[in-house]
Amino acid sequence: MQAGRDPYRRRPRARREGDLETFVVLRRSAWQTHDELEAARARATAGVERAAETIRWLRSYDIAETDGKFGWICVYEAATPEAIRHHATAAALPIDEILKVAGAFVERLCPAATATRRGGIA
Numbered sequence: 043m044q045a046g047r048d049p050y051r052r053r054p055r056a057r058r059e060g061d062l063e064t065f066v067v068l069r070r071s072a073w074q075t076h077d078e079l080e081a082a083r084a085r086a087t088a089g090v091e092r093a094a095e096t097i098r099w100l101r102s103y104d105i106a107e108t109d110g111k112f113g114w115i116c117v118y119e120a121a122t123p124e125a126i127r128h129h130a131t132a133a134a135l136p137i138d139e140i141l142k143v144a145g146a147f148v149e150r151l152c153p154a155a156t157a158t159r160r161g162g163i164a
Contacts, residue, residue: 062096064142064143064146065123067115067117067140068114069116073112079112079114086133093128093132097118102114
């Protein structure tokens, strides 16, 4: 390992045609109930499976908004932000903002994700 190099930080590299980039999508206060949230999750899952060449849904976090509604923070790999917008339109999902990830730093694995992969309760 090079001195001073952080092994947990992914550095940006030159993009090649066909590469997927990482994006964070904010969906704020989009659903009023857990049932609405689950219905949206089903639509999102079906839609992303049909668009596997241009978009990959990596992870989502359900968020409890201060107004009592629910939202999502979703992490995708996609060819372009437009591919994410197309998926959202097809699945009837709102988008408040799409942010391109410039780099990543991992201090430790997410305990909830680790437990889920092992069949535990998140």
